[in-house]
Amino acid sequence: MENILSVRGLTVDIPLASGTxxxxxxxxxxxxxxxxxxxxxxxxxGKSLTSLAIMGLLPKQAQRSAxxxxxxxxxLQTASNRDMRKLRGDRISMIFQxxxxxxxxxxxxxxxxxxxxxxxxxxxxxxxxERAIELLEKVGITAAANRMKQYPHQLSGGLRQRVMIAxxxxxxxxxxxxxxxxxxxxxxxQAQILRLLxxxxxxxxxxxxxITHDLGVVARVADKVAIMYxxxxxxxxxxxxxxxxxxxxxxxxxxNCIPVPGKTAVGEHLGSIPGIVPSLIGxxxxxxxxxxxxxxxxxxxxxxxxxxxxxxxxxxxxxxxDRSASLSVNQPKSGEA
Amino acid sequence: MLVYTLKRLGLxxxxxxxxSVLSFALLYxxxxxxxxxxxxxxxxxxxxxxxxxYGLDRPLVVQYGEWMFNAVRGDFGESYYxxxxxxxxxxxxxxxxxxxxxxxxxxALLTAVPLGVAAAVRPNSLVDRIAxxxxxxxxxxxxxxxxxxxxxxxxxxxxxLPPSGSDSWQNFVMPTIVLGYYAMPAIMRLTRxxxxxxxxxxxxxxxxxxxxxxxxVMFKHALRNAIIPVVSLAAVQMGFMLGGSIxxxxxxxxxxxxxxxxxxxxxxxxxxxxxLILVFSMFYIVFTxxxxxxxxxxxxxxxxx
Amino acid sequence: xxxxxxxxxxxxxKVEPEVLSSPTPRQILLTKILGHKGLMFGAIVLLTxxxxxxxxPLLAPYDPYHQDLMHRMIPPVWDAKxxxxxxxxxxxxxxxxxxxxLYGARISLAIGAIAALISGIIGTSMGVAAxxxxxxxxxxxxxxxxxxxxxxxxxxxxxxxxxxGGSLQVVITVLGLLLWDRFAVVMRSATLQLxxxxxxxAAKAIGCSTKRILFSEIMPNIANSLIVIVTLEMAHxxxxxxxxxxLGLGVQPPTPSWGLMVSEGKQMLLFQPxxxxxxxxxxxxxxxxxxxxxxxxxDVSAPENRN
Numbered sequence: 001m002e003n004i005l006s007v008r009g010l011t012v013d014i015p016l017a018s019g020t021x022x023x024x025x026x027x028x029x030x031x032x033x034x035x036x037x038x039x040x041x042x043x044x045x046g047k048s049l050t051s052l053a054i055m056g057l058l059p060k061q062a063q064r065s066a067x068x069x070x071x072x073x074x075x076l077q078t079a080s081n082r083d084m085r086k087l088r089g090d091r092i093s094m095i096f097q098x099x100x101x102x103x104x105x106x107x108x109x110x111x112x113x114x115x116x117x118x119x120x121x122x123x124x125x126x127x128x129x130e131r132a133i134e135l136l137e138k139v140g141i142t143a144a145a146n147r148m149k150q151y152p153h154q155l156s157g158g159l160r161q162r163v164m165i166a167x168x169x170x171x172x173x174x175x176x177x178x179x180x181x182x183x184x185x186x187x188x189x190q191a192q193i194l195r196l197l198x199x200x201x202x203x204x205x206x207x208x209x210x211i212t213h214d215l216g217v218v219a220r221v222a223d224k225v226a227i228m229y230x231x232x233x234x235x236x237x238x239x240x241x242x243x244x245x246x247x248x249x250x251x252x253x254x255x256n257c258i259p260v261p262g263k264t265a266v267g268e269h270l271g272s273i274p275g276i277v278p279s280l281i282g283x284x285x286x287x288x289x290x291x292x293x294x295x296x297x298x299x300x301x302x303x304x305x306x307x308x309x310x311x312x313x314x315x316x317x318x319x320x321x322d323r324s325a326s327l328s329v330n331q332p333k334s335g336e337a
Numbered sequence: 338m339l340v341y342t343l344k345r346l347g348l349x350x351x352x353x354x355x356x357s358v359l360s361f362a363l364l365y366x367x368x369x370x371x372x373x374x375x376x377x378x379x380x381x382x383x384x385x386x387x388x389x390x391y392g393l394d395r396p397l398v399v400q401y402g403e404w405m406f407n408a409v410r411g412d413f414g415e416s417y418y419x420x421x422x423x424x425x426x427x428x429x430x431x432x433x434x435x436x437x438x439x440x441x442x443x444x445a446l447l448t449a450v451p452l453g454v455a456a457a458v459r460p461n462s463l464v465d466r467i468a469x470x471x472x473x474x475x476x477x478x479x480x481x482x483x484x485x486x487x488x489x490x491x492x493x494x495x496x497x498l499p500p501s502g503s504d505s506w507q508n509f510v511m512p513t514i515v516l517g518y519y520a521m522p523a524i525m526r527l528t529r530x531x532x533x534x535x536x537x538x539x540x541x542x543x544x545x546x547x548x549x550x551x552x553x554v555m556f557k558h559a560l561r562n563a564i565i566p567v568v569s570l571a572a573v574q575m576g577f578m579l580g581g582s583i584x585x586x587x588x589x590x591x592x593x594x595x596x597x598x599x600x601x602x603x604x605x606x607x608x609x610x611x612x613l614i615l616v617f618s619m620f621y622i623v624f625t626x627x628x629x630x631x632x633x634x635x636x637x638x639x640x641x642x
Numbered sequence: 643x644x645x646x647x648x649x650x651x652x653x654x655x656k657v658e659p660e661v662l663s664s665p666t667p668r669q670i671l672l673t674k675i676l677g678h679k680g681l682m683f684g685a686i687v688l689l690t691x692x693x694x695x696x697x698x699p700l701l702a703p704y705d706p707y708h709q710d711l712m713h714r715m716i717p718p719v720w721d722a723k724x725x726x727x728x729x730x731x732x733x734x735x736x737x738x739x740x741x742x743x744l745y746g747a748r749i750s751l752a753i754g755a756i757a758a759l760i761s762g763i764i765g766t767s768m769g770v771a772a773x774x775x776x777x778x779x780x781x782x783x784x785x786x787x788x789x790x791x792x793x794x795x796x797x798x799x800x801x802x803x804x805x806x807g808g809s810l811q812v813v814i815t816v817l818g819l820l821l822w823d824r825f826a827v828v829m830r831s832a833t834l835q836l837x838x839x840x841x842x843x844a845a846k847a848i849g850c851s852t853k854r855i856l857f858s859e860i861m862p863n864i865a866n867s868l869i870v871i872v873t874l875e876m877a878h879x880x881x882x883x884x885x886x887x888x889l890g891l892g893v894q895p896p897t898p899s900w901g902l903m904v905s906e907g908k909q910m911l912l913f914q915p916x917x918x919x920x921x922x923x924x925x926x927x928x929x930x931x932x933x934x935x936x937x938x939x940x941d942v943s944a945p946e947n948r949n
Contacts, residue, residue, distance in 0.1 A: 103639060583794075583800070
């Protein structure tokens with residue numbers, strides 16, 4: 001199948017008073033139709049900026065560059081503002097992290113849903129309205145016709161996120177980017193929203209990029225996984241591959257942090273990764289994870305090549321995976337900061 | 338919504354009552370009205386005669402009660418100076434002041450809101466700096482002096498506008514600018530701050546992600562929310578402006594209620610002054626009341642549940 | 643705050659060296675104040691005007707009240723007909739304009755400062771009481787604020803000054819009694835916010851008296867916004883006095899008030915525009931300086947600017 005989105009060497013630099021912040025440092029990935037790519041990383045790893053860079057919605061001062069930034073044959077780098085506007089909300093949709101504040105408090109749900117379609121299609125308002133009601137029902141909102149007349153503040157967070165999803169679907173997008181869509185919601189609601197997204201993605205045969213810091217989410221929905229650390233993609237491949245044989249120490253550290261039902265004993269110490277993410281201001285050389293990595297050697301300070309595992313997934317680490325080493329990662333070393 | 342309206346209405350009435358008591362007490366306690374009416378050349382007998390004639394010898398509470406009782410029916414007594422019903426005098430002059438107020442607030446809004454939006458869209462740009470400069474100037478410039486400067490410029494040097502009078506629209510140009518410029522800085526600053534705030538809001542990003550153009554994002558999504566506090570401020574400013582019209586009207590000899598107030602104070606015409614204080618505070622009360630309702634109507638969070 | 647570094651040293655001995663040598667909050671504030679152009683400009687201009695007013699008797703070349711009908715309306719030195727005898731010329735009674743301007747600064751500053759002090763005391767006590775005690779006290783104060791806002795300030799001030807007679811004391815008192823609304827509004831909301839803070843609750847829990855909580859917990863924390871309003875209301879009072887005097891119902895002649903000088907110059911608008919230009923510009927610069935100082939203080943003391 002053909003790639004819907006191809007990204008090569010995407011970087012985002014933000015000039016600050018204290019130097020340039022290299023927030024995203026040359027990442028590559030592809031998404032195909034009907035496929036879900038999960039981008040995983042902690043706060044500040046550049047995952048949200050990556051999604052905004054694709055949408056062309058970066059803050060004004062941020063600078064984007066890439067070797068390839070191709071969406072179904074359209075080069076997003078050279079596309080005019082007008083062309084980008086036509087793509088946004090129509091062929092690429094985005095769902096944000098904060099359902100509580102992502103809807104405009106001054107307009108009804110209906111107005112906002114209808115606007116999403118009327119911005120892109122010359123259809124009568126009644127048609128847009130019908131589609132909005134249909135989609136509200138599809139995302140599991142009962143009494144959709146009545147909800148249309150309500151204002152965002154009258155809805156709970158879970159409902160608002162469903163409305164945001166319906167809004168993203170108004171234009172029948174080919175690609176949907178969901179930036180931590182469940183982070184702000186209750187745990188019980190999280191599962192429902194995630195299932196809904198996954199079902200819709202299958203049903204409508206869309207490509208989806210799901211941005212998250214929650215590996216539990218990834219395990220449930222991902223076809224492909226990309227692990228980001230300090231603005232770099234440290235490991236990428238099929239979800240099964242990355243989960244069963246992680247190659248990068250950071251990925252292994254992350255996997256050790258989640259309890260596995262049946263395997264992790266009650267009261268057992270869960271893993272944690274000591275240390276903090278290094279500053280990305282100014283020139284960054286070598287492996288960004290080396291200050292927190294137990295396997296770090298002198299070699300890690302030089303440029304790290306991208307390597308391919310026997311099973312075909314990519315990782316950015318000079319060391320060969322040694323199963324015994326993974327155990328040492330989850331034991332915090334005392335006295336180290 | 339109905340309960341809210343009634344509550345606000347009750348409060349407004351209570352405030353009106355308190356203002357009338359206060360202003361009545363102030364005026365009638367601060368000096369001897371009878372002596373003031375009789376004039377400087379009057380002797381003790383004359384003053385006593387005046388006192389009896391106007392009923393000023395009765396207890397203040399009785400005088401107030403009578404005044405209030407009549408005022409509710411629209412009768413504010415007789416002017417000491419003109420010997421005419423005060424209500425008639427005030428009514429004649431009010432249209433000029435109201436026209437001036439409407440022109441002034443429109444001028445203020447039409448300059449302040451676009452400037453505030455432009456300044457917020459490009460912070461620290463040239464437009465932002467000009468807007469800031471204008472607002473700092475406006476806050477520091479005494480309006481009576483600004484009025485005189487305009488007269489020197491447009492009436493004496495350029496000879497394009499009449500310096501005084503209230504007969505044609507040309508008489509209103511300079512007073513409108515002076516009064517409008519007085520209200521403009523606060524509205525501009527609030528618009529700018531509100532827009533800056535709203536432009537960083539998540540729903541503005543959502544609008545962009547939907548594919549809305551910049552113009553639509555600014556005016557439909559952002560300004561609609563940023564304008565809500567501006568509406569309240571404009572209403573309050575309108576009330577202040579009408580109260581402040583006394584200065585502007587006296588500079589340009591615009592025969593409105595403010596000018597009448599100034600003249601009446603000079604003439605010790607207490608019933609007229611008392612009525613005008615009440616009328617001007619009513620303006621403020623009515624405008625804030627209307628702005629509360631308008632706000633509730635503009636902000637769905639206040640309107641519905 | 644000066645001993646912050648020592649405290650840090652004992653609590654966390656392992657902190658890195660840069661942290662130890664980092665500036666104290668007071669130093670940061672000072673750097674910010676010195677780096678704020680508007681604030682510095684306002685402060686320097688205001689200080690200059692203050693010094694000029696203070697030393698007016700030494701600086702003024704003539705007695706501001708001395709009339710010399712032989713030398714009336716001499717234009718300032720930069721005019722062709724002006725001379726160094728009277729740098730800013732003379733007024734319609736032949737009084738030296740520069741001397742009157744210098745003494746006028748005293749009037750403006752005194753009115754601004756004392757009126758702001760009176761209204762500050764009234765407004766702050768009302769606002770703090772409303773915010774701290776809430777309930778009926780709050781309802782009462784809120785009502786009074788509404789009443790006060792509804793009264794047309796210029797009109798009421800004019801009427802009262804007209805009836806009492808326009809002396810400096812009357813003008814100051816009237817303005818002081820009329821301009822407390824902003825103090826009350828801001829102090830009320832500031833106190834309301836503080837009241838729910840943990841450290842205030844903690845002070846209550848350990849049994850501090852209301853008086854002690856108000857003065858040692860609440861007051862220091864609202865001091866910043868109080869200073870900002872003091873400056874704004876000072877500017878407001880100065881402008882109002884000038885307007886009242888301009889309308890002939892403020893400070894009475896022959897007192898050299900800037901508003902009165904503009905009013906007297908108004909008669910000569912056609913031929914001697916400098917007579918209104920000079921006191922007008924003086925008033926503008928003074929108010930501008932106070933406003934810039936106030937805005938600057940608000941900027942540097944804004945919470946998001948701390949640290």
